[in-house]
Amino acid sequence: MSFLSRVQLRSGRYSLLGFACLAMLLAAGTVSRAQSIELPTPRAATNAALHYQRAVLYLGMVDPEQRALLEQPIWQTINPKSTDEDLAKLSELLIASRQAIRSALVGAEQLEADFGLDMRQYVLSSQLPHAEGMKQIGRLVALQGLQQQSAGEWKLAAETYLAGLRMGRQMTHQTTLAEAMAGVEILENMYFAISQWAVRCPDTALVDDVSHILDAMANDMVNPARTMGFEAGISKARLAAMESAYPDGPWAEMILEALGAEVPAAGSEELRQAAIAAAVKRGVPESTFATVDAFKSYMDNLRTTYAELARESAICLTLDPPHSIKCGAEVYAKYADKLPETERLSALNPARVASLFALHQAELDMLRQVLAASALKTDDGFPASADAIQARLGNKPLTSPFDGSEYEYEQLEDGRGMSLKIGKATVGGIELPEFKFRYVEAK
Known part of the structure; x- marks a missing residue:
């Protein structure tokens, strides 16, 4: 039944009001055809775990021989003994893994990560396939930041490292100890990378920004209890x-x-x-x-x-x-x-778990001091003593989380370098290693 027929049936004759309505509808239709309809832009899922799982799948498509570089912490992958051939292999890995890196960085932009752990299944099998995958993704992101840094992209590298910190923190906030330990390793890789970035970055204001961001994040990195x-x-x-x-x-x-x-x-x-x-x-x-x-x-x-x-x-x-x-x-x-x-x-074993988190705390504390020293760097170089670093960190004593002993800070080569160290300790029958950081700018 047509529109005009419906008007006639209702009124018994053609209504002037009906024609008026029809004219308005036709006019509106004419205007709408002159405009374009914009469909909503697809938005990224707010669950970071979906992006991380996709990153793990992308990484699984990379040649296993190339992925072998991700089987160890980044300080073993990239070190002063690395050859040009080693660095070329790293570049090839990063190119081959670019989709995994992109997915991981999108995940790090989200607030929450829920991997959908089904306790009914987990009580039958203690395997967590995403835990090891996330450790490799964390190493990959850290290596991406190191390459950006080597290209002089200091701000971009810092943003990549901070994304890695958020990723690690999301993992330490998961349900199981295995996931939390995977998160701790991701954080430790990022701490190492950020410390190497901080002492070399020519923009002390940028280092200062990263230092303040880390201070804001520090209290919520891990939660052992x-x-x-x-x-x-x-x-x-x-x-x-x-x-x-x-x-x-x-x-x-x-x-x-x-x-x-x-x-x-x-x-x-x-x-x-x-x-x-x-x-x-x-x-x-x-x-x-x-x-x-x-x-x-x-x-x-x-x-x-x-x-x-x-x-x-x-x-x-x-x-x-x-x-x-x-x-x-x-x-x-x-x-x-x-x-x-x-x-x-x-x-x-709570002593073992506590020692692992103590090692994390030592690395985090050392990074905060490296950032503080790097932010205070002037034309004369790094600070001459630990006093300025301590003042910048709120006048809190620079002490080891192992036994309360003081960190040893030293300016090197007339300000061109610096070193930080805490000694090894044995606490509760558990041996905790010495931690050292040393950097001297090349002449």
């Missing part, structure tokens, strides 16, 4: 899943996965025997598998012990690094003989 709290929940969920899977579910596979033992390609009975043998080898009483009640009782006790270990560990990790390590060593000694000897138990 939060990470251990999540791990406690994961351990409890995994043990509960094992308990509910016994005796007719996939408990054997779950035990082998949890123990880090090989899962044989065998029938169900062989799989069960392999799981029992692996558990007994690591201190689980063989009687645990005699009945459903015995298995349930052992798992209940194990779950309670893990919960207590995690609770006390989280308390330790709220302390400053040296006290955190000492406290963690005491807690671990208290519970270690009550739990099976597994790789996961070793990873959850």
Whole structure:
């Protein structure tokens, strides 16, 4: 039925009002055809993890021989002994990986990263395929910044490094310890790269900007207690899943996965025997598998012990690094003989976890001092003493997070260089290495 017919049926005759409306519609149509319709521009997903996962996939398309450069920290990839051939290989890698770099940098622009970890799956398998991939992406981004820096793109390099810091921080804020440790390694690569950038950058105002940005980010880089709290929940969920899977579910596979033992390609009975043998080898009483009640009782006790270990560990990790390590060593000694000897138990050793975060803190503190010294550089070179650096950092003592000893700062070559050092220490039975930074400008 036409528009005019509908007007006639309603009024019994053609309406002047109807014609007026028609004329207006036709006129409007004429105007609209003279304009162009703009479709919305597709926006990047706000979940950084989607971009990071795409970056990992892009990187997987790169020749494995080229990717071999990403299997070690960047200070081993690029060093004073690097040859022209090594640098040429690096350039080839960066060109081949350009799509991965772009995706990673888009991810670093987002506020949140949710990798969609499914706890129901994670309690069955402790593998996190994106954790190792993210470490390689972090190294790739750092190497991209180093190349930009070598080309004199100082501001662009700084922006790339800061993107890497955001990426590392997003990983340390994930649910599992493995993801957090991947994030710490990304951060450490960026700290190294930024320190090399800072002492060479000719624009001290730009160095000053980066220094202030890092100061704003520093308190939220890692959260050890939060990470251990999540791990406690994961351990409890995994043990509960094992308990509910016994005796007719996939408990054997779950035990082998949890123990880090090989899962044989065998029938169900062989799989069960392999799981029992692996558990007994690591201190689980063989009687645990005699009945459903015995298995349930052992798992209940194990779950309670893990919960207590995690609770006390989280308390330790709220302390400053040296006290955190000492406290963690005491807690671990208290519970270690009550739990099976597994790789996961070793990873959850609060003294070990605290020492890893202490190493991170040492590297972060050293970077902040390198940035401060570089921002204070004048025509006469780097500061003559640590006093100016300390004043710029709020007059806080420059002390080691290991044992509270002072950092050793020295001006080198009449201001053309500088060095920073903290000595090695042993805290809570854990040896912490010496940290050194040294730079002298070439004549």
